[in-house]
Amino acid sequence: xxxxxxxxxxxxxxxxxxxxxxxxxxxxxxxxxxxxxxxxxxxxxxxxxxxxxxxxxxxxxxxxxxxxxxxxxxxxxxxxxxxxxxxxxxxxxxxxxxxxxxxxxxxxxxxxxxxxxxxxxxxxxxxxxxxx
Numbered sequence: 036x037x038x039x040x041x042x043x044x045x046x047x048x049x050x051x052x053x054x055x056x057x058x059x060x061x062x063x064x065x066x067x068x069x070x071x072x073x074x075x076x077x078x079x080x081x082x083x084x085x086x087x088x089x090x091x092x093x094x095x096x097x098x099x100x101x102x103x104x105x106x107x108x109x110x111x112x113x114x115x116x117x118x119x120x121x122x123x124x125x126x127x128x129x130x131x132x133x134x135x136x137x138x139x140x141x142x143x144x145x146x147x148x149x150x151x152x153x154x155x156x157x158x159x160x161x162x163x164x165x166x167x
Contacts, residue, residue, distance in 0.1 A: 079118035
């Protein structure tokens with residue numbers, strides 16, 4: 036199984052994950068499990084969006100440890116081939132929500148165990164089906 040090492044860091048209120056080989060913006064989660072799941076998804080999304088020429092071979096554990104000593108726990112994050120295979124080309128856009136609504140969205144999605152973008156995508160698809 037192919038994987039890249041992620042550096043997991045615990046702060047007061049969350050766990051962040053950084054992939055030193057790829058420069059992926061940090062994946063985060065409130066718990067270690069959520070951070071790991073978000074890291075798997077972020078890795079797959081990054082690999083889908085990048086051209087093969089820009090994807091480097093994963094460093095070894097020792098190489099990662101030497102470059103990033105004392106900066107967190109080094110954990111292998113698998114490349115989920117199923118996510119990569121099924122990933123549709125996505126496009127990011129900015130959406131403004133009232134802060135109070137966004138807080139409710141985040142509380143709900145955490146209870147359901149889904150990412151914010153997944154929840155909002157499903158809500159839009161359901162809404163459009165109902166409004167045909």
